[in-house]
Amino acid sequence: MSILISPPQRTKTPFHQWRARILAFLLIAFALLIVGRLVQLQVVEHDRFLKSARVMQEQMIELMPQRGAIYDRSGMLLAFDVRAVSIAVDSFNMTKPETIIAILASELGLAGEVLRDLIYRPSYFTWVKRQIDPSTAEAIQQQAEKEQAYGLIFLDTWKRCYPQESLASNIIGFVGTDGHGLEGVELAFDKVLTGTPTYVYVVQGADDRTYHTTVVEQGSPGQDLHLTIDARLQFICEEEIKYGVEKFRANDGFVVLLDPQTCTILAMAQMQRYNLNSFAESTPYERKNVAVNFLFEPGSAFKAFTGLAALDYGAVRPGDSFNGNDGIRVSNHIMHNSGNESFGTVTFAEIIEHSINTGMIRVAQRLGEERLYHSLISFGFGQQTGIALPGEEVGILRDVEEWSKLALAATSIGQSVAVTGIQLARATAAIANGGLLLEPQIIKQIGESEKDDSVLVHRIGAEESCTIMTGLLQQAVETGTGTLAAVSGFAVAGKTGTAQKATPGQGYAAGKYTSLFVGYLPAQKPKYLALVVLDEVKTLPVSGGYTAGQIFHDITSRVVNAEHLPPVAAY
Amino acid sequence: MYPRIKRLSYLSGKRHSAPPTQPMTWQGLLGIGILLATVIAGLCLVYLWQEATIRDLTAQREYTQNRLIAAHDVNRWLEFEVGKAFRLERVASLARSELGMIEPVIIHYVYIDKSAPEN
Numbered sequence: 001m002s003i004l005i006s007p008p009q010r011t012k013t014p015f016h017q018w019r020a021r022i023l024a025f026l027l028i029a030f031a032l033l034i035v036g037r038l039v040q041l042q043v044v045e046h047d048r049f050l051k052s053a054r055v056m057q058e059q060m061i062e063l064m065p066q067r068g069a070i071y072d073r074s075g076m077l078l079a080f081d082v083r084a085v086s087i088a089v090d091s092f093n094m095t096k097p098e099t100i101i102a103i104l105a106s107e108l109g110l111a112g113e114v115l116r117d118l119i120y121r122p123s124y125f126t127w128v129k130r131q132i133d134p135s136t137a138e139a140i141q142q143q144a145e146k147e148q149a150y151g152l153i154f155l156d157t158w159k160r161c162y163p164q165e166s167l168a169s170n171i172i173g174f175v176g177t178d179g180h181g182l183e184g185v186e187l188a189f190d191k192v193l194t195g196t197p198t199y200v201y202v203v204q205g206a207d208d209r210t211y212h213t214t215v216v217e218q219g220s221p222g223q224d225l226h227l228t229i230d231a232r233l234q235f236i237c238e239e240e241i242k243y244g245v246e247k248f249r250a251n252d253g254f255v256v257l258l259d260p261q262t263c264t265i266l267a268m269a270q271m272q273r274y275n276l277n278s279f280a281e282s283t284p285y286e287r288k289n290v291a292v293n294f295l296f297e298p299g300s301a302f303k304a305f306t307g308l309a310a311l312d313y314g315a316v317r318p319g320d321s322f323n324g325n326d327g328i329r330v331s332n333h334i335m336h337n338s339g340n341e342s343f344g345t346v347t348f349a350e351i352i353e354h355s356i357n358t359g360m361i362r363v364a365q366r367l368g369e370e371r372l373y374h375s376l377i378s379f380g381f382g383q384q385t386g387i388a389l390p391g392e393e394v395g396i397l398r399d400v401e402e403w404s405k406l407a408l409a410a411t412s413i414g415q416s417v418a419v420t421g422i423q424l425a426r427a428t429a430a431i432a433n434g435g436l437l438l439e440p441q442i443i444k445q446i447g448e449s450e451k452d453d454s455v456l457v458h459r460i461g462a463e464e465s466c467t468i469m470t471g472l473l474q475q476a477v478e479t480g481t482g483t484l485a486a487v488s489g490f491a492v493a494g495k496t497g498t499a500q501k502a503t504p505g506q507g508y509a510a511g512k513y514t515s516l517f518v519g520y521l522p523a524q525k526p527k528y529l530a531l532v533v534l535d536e537v538k539t540l541p542v543s544g545g546y547t548a549g550q551i552f553h554d555i556t557s558r559v560v561n562a563e564h565l566p567p568v569a570a571y
Numbered sequence: 572m573y574p575r576i577k578r579l580s581y582l583s584g585k586r587h588s589a590p591p592t593q594p595m596t597w598q599g600l601l602g603i604g605i606l607l608a609t610v611i612a613g614l615c616l617v618y619l620w621q622e623a624t625i626r627d628l629t630a631q632r633e634y635t636q637n638r639l640i641a642a643h644d645v646n647r648w649l650e651f652e653v654g655k656a657f658r659l660e661r662v663a664s665l666a667r668s669e670l671g672m673i674e675p676v677i678i679h680y681v682y683i684d685k686s687a688p689e690n
Contacts, residue, residue: 083644163654210633235659
């Protein structure tokens with residue numbers, strides 16, 4: 001279709017046509033003005049306005065990752081993160097301080113004086129309360145807005161929660177206010193548990209509403225940890241060790257319960273515990289994991305290892321006879337039996353059964369320094385076990401070249417050496433499982449990947465030697481020093497230990513003993529191994545068989561019940 | 572046999588004469604311009620209105636999502652409280668003090684060999 005424009009008329013233009021032309025001109029001029037302004041705003045000054053809008057509407061937010069949860073072996077939740085809010089105050093820009101104090105006092109239950117001290121502090125930023133639940137924070141915010149009291153700062157954060165409170169506090173540890181682990185597996189597996197932050201681009205309107213969010217950099221939450229610990233067994237051990245320490249008026253005590261076939265830790269309980277939800281109120285002493293960082297002389301419990309070394313090297317046989325009378329002179333020093341008791345001529349089996357010091361020293365003399373030392377190194381003493389817990393001690397086992405003339409005799413009966421609970425439990429587990437020294441496991445699963453149950457370090461001796469030693473240890477429980485540790489329906493193999501405590505630079509302290517019992521059941525195919533250690537028992541007798549042995553009995557009786565382990569022997 | 576139908580032509584054979592060209596006046600042009608501008612302005616208005624509606628819905632969705640996250644957070648807090656209420660220590664304590672429960676004891680079984688002669 002063609003549009004033809006008529007040529008301008010040469011006739012005189014009427015007045016109404018002029019009016020229309022002026023109106024059209026004005027309209028076109030107005031439209032051009034608007035278009036011009038739009039071009040100026042949208043094209044010429046585009047960058048400036050875009051920048052201003054971005055400053056006002058858009059922001060990049062760093063979302064802190066959620067820390068991985070910690071579970072026990074059966075999936076019971078031991079530690080997890082919840083979203084929380086931390087409240088701070090800007091004292092210079094706040095309004096209505098007394099109103100703010102009243103709101104905070106009613107919602108947080110803090111004393112007015114404490115709040116006044118915080119609110120009136122001359123600072124742009126003072127923490128009022130950290131990690132409170134979001135609903136309380138929202139209530140405070142709403143009240144403050146209603147009262148037009150400004151100056152409170154609300155910061156989103158995470159709070160670490162421990163629903164079981166003090167259960168396994170020595171293993172789990174805790175997380176500091178910066179979100180990083182400070183003790184236990186929280187510290188040892190901090191990198192695994194901590195994820196990476198997510199960066200989000202957010203567009204907000206003038207009405208504070210979010211109009212658009214884009215994930216710029218996707219972070220990842222921390223991985224979950226599944227411990228090998230069984231919360232029920234841990235609870236049993238904690239309850240019993242507490243009861244035992246109070247009963248025998250000991251300074252301290254701990255229990256290690258593990259599966260000797262795989263060396264997985266089922267429980268690691270101690271007297272000193274603290275509420276993980278309020279760790280700041282605990283003392284450094286309470287936070288120690290004594291099973292890995294408390295050193296003690298193992299005493300007679302060490303005879304099992306001296307005996308195993310002698311058996312394995314073929315230095316003795318169970319029926320070999322030795323002089324078991326009290327008093328043996330070693331390098332101008334006379335060493336005695338417990339209670340200066342004399343046993344006459346005894347077999348090697350009876351030395352283990354009745355824990356005869358003089359007899360064991362003679363066995364060690366037959367074995368020799370070099371062979372005893374190398375066996376003890378092979379059993380893992382004097383070195384870290386590799387358990388994934390922080391602060392593990394190495395123990396004390398002097399190099400054989402530095403041994404004094406007395407060292408062989410002393411070492412053979414568990415003196416002049418120092419071990420940790422985990423070392424002693426692991427070495428005993430190696431006897432129980434037929435000679436395999438394994439790395440103790442505390443982690444069952446990291447994220448989705450399940451860890452292997454057992455990590456073999458090396459073989460410590462022939463399976464036959466270990467079987468013989470198990471038989472001798474079983475005899476020690478049935479008729480020897482450990483009768484109180486016996487558990488009805490089960491054959492128990494175990495060894496008592498009572499060691500005088502040494503004070504640095506002053507020698508052995510009178511009346512201060514470490515009493516212990518280490519044993520496993522069922523003896524021939526063990527499923528549970530428990531080590532009970534009591535520090536400075538104040539009741540009499542102090543012997544490990546009487547004190548720690550009873551606790552061993554109480555713990556293992558409950559454990560086999562809880563685990564529905566069918567009785568296998570008629571005792 | 573079908574009857575034969577005579578084909579009829581629709582063409583009349585007459586040629587239509589073209590209408591005489593009317594020159595468009597500037598008033599007409601202005602009218603068309605205003606009409607076009609009105610249509611464009613209307614479409615712009617509809618676009619802006621829809622855009623505002625979409626943004627509003629997006630904002631509502633974000634708000635709902637935030638509420639959902641907040642509800643999850645409250646759930647986690649409640650989970651913590653429930654966990655504390657059912658912690659092993661408390662349950663054991665209540666079982667002993669309130670219900671008078673005791674630790675189970677080992678049940679001893681005696682194997683009776685039925686094939687053995689009775690005395």
